[in-house]
Amino acid sequence: MDSIIVRYGEIWLKGQNRPLFENKLVRNIKEFLKKNNIEAKVKKFRGRVLINYNKKLPNLKNIFGITSYSYAKELDLDIEIIKKQAIKLITKNTKSFRVSSKRVQKDIDINSQQINETIGEYIFEKLKTKVNLKQPEKNITIEIFNKKAYLFENNKQTVKAYGGLPVGVSGLTTLILENKDSLLAGVLMLKRGCSLELINKNKINHKTLENYSYGLNIKETKTSTENSYAIVLSETLKNYKERKFKKIILRPLISYSEKDIKNQIKYFSI
Known part of the structure; x- marks a missing residue:
């Protein structure tokens, strides 16, 4: 099953009302899926909403409250598995890359920098592809939460949305x-x-x-x-x-x- 990681922004500013805003965003996403006849599992995490689906989704950017979303591959939380999947995102023609990881939840003992170094070193040793932290051709991104790793190429598989607040929270x-x-x-x-x-x-x-x-x-x-x-x-x-x-x-x-x-x-x- 494929995954989409949904991120939201202004909701974080709402203090004690944040759960209300988050829950409304989740309900609006579910309404979007229902109207488009798509079966999917939607689960809320702190700062993220995870959608697991089997059918290609229409554009999520029209759902206000979403700042961006990424099409990701869900992996078991095993550094060796992550290495072998991450290297597949690099081709012979790739001129440079970087690894950017974020532990949304601390489900793994090593920190984000250590993940970056471990995956980056593995790719470099295998392919000799140049590392470029400022302007990489490919930004291999890993997010850790839900006791899983979510892998995607940030430049290519992340879509910027309109942001704002979930429809229905302001009267x-x-x-x-x-x-x-x-x-x-x-x-x-x-x-x-x-x-x-x-x-x-x-x-x-x-x-x-x-x-x-x-x-x-x-x-x-x-x-x-x-x-x-x-x-x-x-x-x-x-x-x-x-x-x-x-x-x-x-x-x-x-x-x-x-x-x-x-x-x-x-x-x-x-």
């Missing part, structure tokens, strides 16, 4: 859908962990929002519901106007230029 907001910029405003609110309901008077297609809302069922409404604490608008300083609502007004694009908006729309594939 319900009402998005006024007026144009394409409104979709960007909605995505940015989802990235801050908010749930969304939509007032869609212009009948704008909002399927884009569903691509980032795993763990949330976005519904349209005629008016802002009682549970919503804020109204979300797509206004910037250039087109700002006074609005009369009885709730807090949030303008996530307020400081954006036209170029910024265009770049962000492209970045999120809106």
Whole structure:
């Protein structure tokens, strides 16, 4: 069974609420897998979520809260096994490499530096491939946790995600859908962990929002519901106007230029 190591960032800043955020991220990942008809085992560790799967997964980067993830080979926690698998990642044409290990859990007696030196020395003696710690062609990465070793080539098998907070941890907001910029405003609110309901008077297609809302069922409404604490608008300083609502007004694009908006729309594939 193949493995994916999921990493998350801002959740660490939430102190005693961290378990709430971590558990919500796990639930959102499970919802993503369910919607894509994928059977997989999902397990939470400190600073990591491990996914074991048999079927190729779609892109995980749309799940807010994830900062990066790596496709990894799960190995028994035996240094000899790790050596023999790590060397397979180096080809005859590889000009340089380094080994980067991290003990997420201290399931092995030797420390990270000793692991790096042991694996690196083995590869160098067998293949004479140059070691380059600053700019290696291949960065052989090993993470230790779950009483296993997870091996991957960091340059090639790690995907950077959007980060943010898990959708659903920051309360319900009402998005006024007026144009394409409104979709960007909605995505940015989802990235801050908010749930969304939509007032869609212009009948704008909002399927884009569903691509980032795993763990949330976005519904349209005629008016802002009682549970919503804020109204979300797509206004910037250039087109700002006074609005009369009885709730807090949030303008996530307020400081954006036209170029910024265009770049962000492209970045999120809106």
